Amino acid sequence: EAQVTQNPRYLITVTGKKLTVTCSQNMNHEYMSWYRQDPGLGLRQIYYSMNVEVTDKGDVPEGYKVSRKEKRNFPLILESPSPNQTSLYFCASSFWGTGYYEQYFGPGTRLTVT
Amino acid sequence: EDKVVQSPLSLVVHEGDTVTLNCSYEVTNFRSLLWYKQEKKAPTFLFMLTSSGIEKKSGRLSSILDKKELFSILNITATQTGDSAVYLCAVVSISNFGNEKLTFGTGTRLTIIP
Numbered sequence: 410e411a412q413v414t415q416n417p418r419y420l421i422t423v424t425g426k427k428l429t430v431t432c433s434q435n436m437n438h439e440y441m442s443w444y445r446q447d448p449g450l451g452l453r454q455i456y457y458s459m460n461v462e463v464t465d466k467g468d469v470p471e472g473y474k475v476s477r478k479e480k481r482n483f484p485l486i487l488e489s490p491s492p493n494q495t496s497l498y499f500c501a502s503s504f505w506g507t508g509y510y511e512q513y514f515g516p517g518t519r520l521t522v523t
Numbered sequence: 524e525d526k527v528v529q530s531p532l533s534l535v536v537h538e539g540d541t542v543t544l545n546c547s548y549e550v551t552n553f554r555s556l557l558w559y560k561q562e563k564k565a566p567t568f569l570f571m572l573t574s575s576g577i578e579k580k581s582g583r584l585s586s587i588l589d590k591k592e593l594f595s596i597l598n599i600t601a602t603q604t605g606d607s608a609v610y611l612c613a614v615v616s617i618s619n620f621g622n623e624k625l626t627f628g629t630g631t632r633l634t635i636i637p
Contacts, residue, residue, distance in 0.1 A: 442625065451629035452566070452611065457622065465622045468525075499565055505623070508573070510555070514565035 411436050415500050415515035422490060423523055430485045430518050432500030436511075440503040441483040442467070443475065445496040446517075452499070458483055490522040525550040527614050529628035537636050540602050544631045546612030547594040554623060556588055556595050559611040561630070566611055569597075599633075607635045 413434045422428055434441065442457035444467075454467030458477040472494055474486040483502075487494060497519050503512040526549045536542055546556065555573045559566035570579045572588035572595055579586050583602075588595045599606055609630040618624045 440623065444627075449629065452613075452627040454625050454627075457624065459622050463622075465618060465624070467624060468626065510557070510568070510571040512557075512568045514567075517565055 411513055413500055413502055413513045413515040415498075415518050417518060418516060419519050421521045421523065424491055425489050428487050428490060428520075430487075430498060430500075430520070432483045432485065432515055433481050434483075434502035434513070435481065436502060436504070436513065437480065438502035438504045439480070440505070441477070442501050442503070443473070443483070443485045444499045444501065445469065445494075446499065447496050455485070455498075490520075492522045494520065495522050496520060525614065525616055525624070525626040527612055527626050527628035529610075529612050529631050531631060532629070533632045533634070535634045535636060536602060538602055538604060540635075541598065541600045542602060542633060544597040544599075544610050544612075544633070545594060546596070546628055548612075548614045548626075549593065550614050550616040550626060552617035553590070554615040554617055557613045557615065557625070558586055558595070558597050559613065561609045561611055562607075602633075602635045604635045604637055607633060609633070 416431045439460045443455040444452045446452045453469045456475040458464045500515040530545045558569040570586045575590040583600045586597045611630045613625045613627040
């Protein structure tokens with residue numbers, strides 16, 4: 410079954426305590442990305458990766474880091490979380506073919522930074 | 524800066540009605556436009572549109588793209604309560620580094636009254 414998994418699903422943490430949200434996909438997709446979703450602002454892309462060791466900034470990369478050492482994994486790292494990073498985070502993996510597209514989102518991680 | 528605007532923000536209709544959701548965009552290096560449905564969880568991919576004037580159809584949902592006027596519409600006919608959701612539009616563009624970047628609109632919240 411095609412699947413994108415994220416962990417943890419819920420996290421409450423304090424300002425400044427480093428955290429990592431993991432993302433893994435089992436479809437051998439080259440393209441993976443991270444989004445945050447906030448009321449009234451919709452989904453905004455944080456970082457994306459076209460393939461192993463290839464990453465690029467999305468619209469809101471400040472305060473986040475990513476790495477893509479293996480095709481299946483794309484962790485999101487918050488080195489020093491702040492309250493304005495409280496949000497719902499989604500990881501997604503995608504494949505584009507000629508005239509064909511498939512994309513799967515993970516279930517989301519609700520992060521609260523106090 | 525890439526921009527995607529959806530309208531209306533919110534729509535309430537009776538079951539059986541037909542609705543039209545709008546998505547306009549301003550992006551550089553457009554590649555394709557995507558529609559999603561989001562209920563109380565992660566977005567689910569509906570359609571990818573790349574060429575103008577070619578309708579994509581899936582059951583009661585259909586969508587079309589106008590690359591000259593820079594907009595797309597999503598039609599839902601004979602609406603059902605299960606169609607209640609937030610519908611998201613996203614545009615794929617090519618970044619300065621040749622990577623594919625997604626920009627989402629804030630969505631249209633559709634509520635179907637039985």
